[in-house]
């Protein structure tokens with residue numbers, strides 16, 4: 048009987064340390080310097096390095112990486128419990144060396160890079176001496192990779208890349224662009240001639256690659272391996288986003304409950320109104336169901352150690368995430384009334400973010416298709432006119448099995 052939902056006390060101590068550290072040191076920093084790790088000012092840099100050293104001393108740096116890849120090797124379940132805390136504090140992932148999009152890029156570099164590539168790029172990325180972006184989506188369509196056209200053509204001892212990428216998050220400030228071409232993933236230093244970043248959109252960049260020449264050793268993993276590497280990268284990213292989304296939901300939920308107990312209207316607190324109670328109950332139920340799905344998926348990743356075997360679970364988490372987040376943020380907004388609808392509260396931003404969650408790393412619809420396909424793999428069609436669950440048919444089968452018992456029962460009564 049191995050079902051167990053408890054956290055071992057030793058690890059709970061780590062979680063308590065993380066909670067205290069984030070509350071006391073990370074959150075205040077974020078309000079003053081929202082992107083502190085990238086601020087060039089030496090005083091801020093020294094402060095950030097100090098915080099990061101504390102994290103390293105706790106053995107929590109780059110906590111998404113397995114031990115053999117250079118991290119603490121927590122595994123996904125423990126990482127889930129940590130991310131439920133870090134997800135509350137926007138600056139925390141960077142201060143723990145675990146911020147997207149670098150995390151996914153480091154993961155594929157660690158798994159598929161040559162020793163030379165790891166030395167040149169993984170080490171500075173891990174140390175945050177470099178930053179990276181992931182350039183996959185193209186303007187003509189992101190949901191269907193078969194529409195992608197960006198290609199690298201070999202010319203002597205160089206690759207020449209041509210194509211156009213859309214919504215590369217943080218591309219403008221990245222040192223390295225991980226470019227998904229039809230024939231592999233290539234690492235392109237952003238300053239390479241031919242890389243042109245369009246002025247809009249500002250944060251998720253449109254990048255044109257024109258005759259971009261890079262040495263042969265900038266191909267990551269096997270030629271034609273783009274799909275495998277992308278799946279590995281996106282699989283991890285999706286579940287990690289979900290872990291942090293639990294934190295966002297919990298935060299909105301806590302605010303909703305506090306407000307319901309504080310605000311008085313028509314002679315009583317909001318918490319006494321049944322429709323408000325319904326919002327609180329629905330939010331709690333959805334949040335708990337989502338959390339259990341995320342943690343169970345994390346547990347399954349640890350069990351199988353192969354993302355391919357948990358694709359259905361990850362897609363289910365990915366498809367559930369935007370709806371749960373949107374529902375809870377919207378209810379929190381509603382319960383706060385006009386204040387909730389203002390930008391003095393985080394709910395409006397959270398509602399928009401919930402749409403981001405339903406698009407980034409693939410839209411909800413595509414993930415639902417994945418879930419349905421994989422679920423249906425476990426079923427076979429019924430070759431009879433009436434389905435297996437047709438009650439007269441089941442009754443007939445039961446009578447065939449227990450007919451004699453029934454007959455004896457009828458004779459004696």
Ligand SMILES: Cc1cc2nc3c(=O)[nH]c(=O)nc-3n(C[C@H](O)[C@H](O)[C@H](O)COP(=O)(O)OP(=O)(O)OC[C@H]3O[C@@H](n4cnc5c(N)ncnc54)[C@H](O)[C@@H]3O)c2cc1C
Nearest residue numbers: 181182183184188189190214216403406407408409410412
């Ligand atoms: C905040 C954010 C950050 C992102 N960061 C990055 C990044 O760093 N790098 C990167 O490469 N990309 C990034 N993306 C892009 C993201 O991967 C794409 O938005 C996503 O893959 C969808 O592609 P699209 O936007 O072209 O939508 P489309 O492919 O045009 O799809 C539009 C809509 O069509 C519907 N649809 C699509 N397929 C189906 C289907 N099979 N069945 C039913 N309906 C369907 C869905 O409603 C979907 O939203 C980011 C996106 C967001 C929102």
